[in-house]
Amino acid sequence: MRVQVRPSELKGTLQVPGSKSHTIRCAVLSSLAEGESVIKNPLASGDGLSSLRAARSFGIAIEEKEDGWLVQGSGGHLSLPQNCIDTGNSGTTTCFFTSVASLVDGYTVITGDEQIRRRPIKILVDALNTLGAKAFLTRPNQAAPPVVVRGLLKGGSVTIDGFNSQYVSSLLLSSALAERSTVLTVRNALEKPYVRMTLDWMRRFGVEVANDHDCEHFVLEGGQTYHSPGMCIVPADWSAVAFPLVAASITNSSLTLVGLDFADSQGDKRVVHILRDMGAQISADEKAGTLFVEGGKPLRGGLVIDLGDIPDALPALVVAATQAEGVTTFTNLAHVRIKETDRVQEMYEKLTSLGCDVRIDSDSLTVYGPCKIKGGEVSSSDDHRIAMALVCAGLAAQEELTITSIECADVSFPRFFEKLMACGADLKLIEDDLVK
Known part of the structure; x- marks a missing residue:
């Protein structure tokens, strides 16, 4: 499909x-807890459904209802999967269930789509081996899945590189159920809001983790039990908020975003402050959970923005920077190169092809704005955040822009295109030679 x-x-x-x-x-x-859980407002597409399928592979009974999921917990007593687990395009599901597999006495094979089979996971595999599980990658010269894991996780002490917070969260979630206590030390800790989110959910399920509050040292007692809190309400996705927020900020728009939780732990809330620093007219009613964006005002550059904790914000913010007066530099980006795609390289290539002045090195990206975005045709490279960022660019372009391989947007933002169209975006979805 293209748009x-x-x-x-x-x-x-x-x-x-x-x-x-x-x-x-x-x-x-x-899935790991004792008792029944009701998950309200889950992301019932893409990566969310990948996690649901993975849980079912371990024998978890999950009923999909119109307003959420009903999960019958295992109390930590998982069944050995009867087949390979395919996590699709979900890196988080891949990492988390790789450690979950270490809680089962038997071999579990986990793989995913082509992108997942390129994303490194060896750091996590090595850590699981250090903690007493048996894990290996099926391709000796590759650091990515497929991965084979056998329990049982013993516990112990391990030090890992934390440039990808998914490794840290994965080990935390499973180590509470290990046979012995676990001491986890993290070097180069990045994406800390995601780790804090994990700790917050563990706490809601009755497990406390001793930590230094800087996400660098953790101590977990082994042999614990998660207990369902009953109701789990999933807040709105601040990572997804970035796209309509940027789209409205760089066009002559008046847009209200609703259903937001300003007390939530998601680090991508910072996008609001970054855009305000760039001159965007954004007001908030935190009690009502709304943001109001009044576009049409010139944005300003001159900022150096560290994205070490919020790497997913890069594609959207780079598009905003193309419409800002002056030089905008994004730093601490090495880990952004190992997401669904190398997002630093991809955004550089795509925006350069559209006439923007963008320069990169291994750890940063700089935009010389404002840029006149040309029309043409570009591919999303099957990356949901790049697809949505390019749509934002197209709304502010000089002429029509066609984006191919857009189905991936469903990974994190179902009905993204339809929702923009309902707010006036001039989009035409094309699939199988039929115009919708």
Whole structure:
């Protein structure tokens, strides 16, 4: 499928979906816990459904209802999967259930799509081996899945590189059920809000983790039990908020975003402050859970923005920077190169092809704005955040922009295109030679 995007404005009200990160943590913990859990407002597409399927592979009974999921917890007593687990395009599901597999006495094979089979996971595999499990990658010269894991996780002490917070969260979630206590030390800790999110959910399920509050040292007692809190409400996805927020900020738009939780632990809330620093006119009603964006005002550059804790914000913010007066530099990006794609390289290549002045090195990306975005045709490279960022660029372009391979947007933002169209975006979805 592809989408033709014409320069246009957004007017109206838009609600973003439930958080992918929260959904997957709820799915894992509800599966491991004693008791029944109701997950309200889950991301019922893409990565969220990947976590649901993975949980079912371990014998977890999950009923999908119109307003959420009903999960019958295992109390930590999982069944050995009867087949390979395919996590699709979900890196978080892959990492989390790799450690979950170490709680089962038997061999579990976990794989995913082509992108997952390129994403490194060896750091996590090595850590599981250090903690007493048996894990290995099926391709000796590759650091990525497929991965084979056998329990049981013993516990102990391990030090890992924390440039990918999924490794840290994965070990925390499973180590509470290890036979002995676990001491986890993290070097180069990045993406800390995601680790804090994991700790918060573990606490809600009755497990406390001793830590230094800087996400670098953790102590977990072994042999613990998760207990369902009953109701798990998934908040709106602040990572998804970035796209309509940027789209409205760089066009002559008036857009209201609703259903937001300003007390939530998601680090991507910081996008609001970054855009305000760039001059975007954004007001908030935290009690009502709304943001109001009034576009049409010039944005300003001149900022150096560290994205070490919020790597998913890069694609959207880079597009905003193309419409800002001056030089904007994004730093601490090495880990952004190992997401669904190398997002630093991908955004550089795509925006450069559209006439933007963008420069990169191994750890940073700089935009010389403002840029006149040309029309043409570009591919999303099957990366959901790149697909949505390019749509934002198309709304502010000089002429029509066609983006191919857009189905991936469903991974984190189902009905993204339809919701923008309902707010006035001039989009035309094309599939199998039929125009919708």
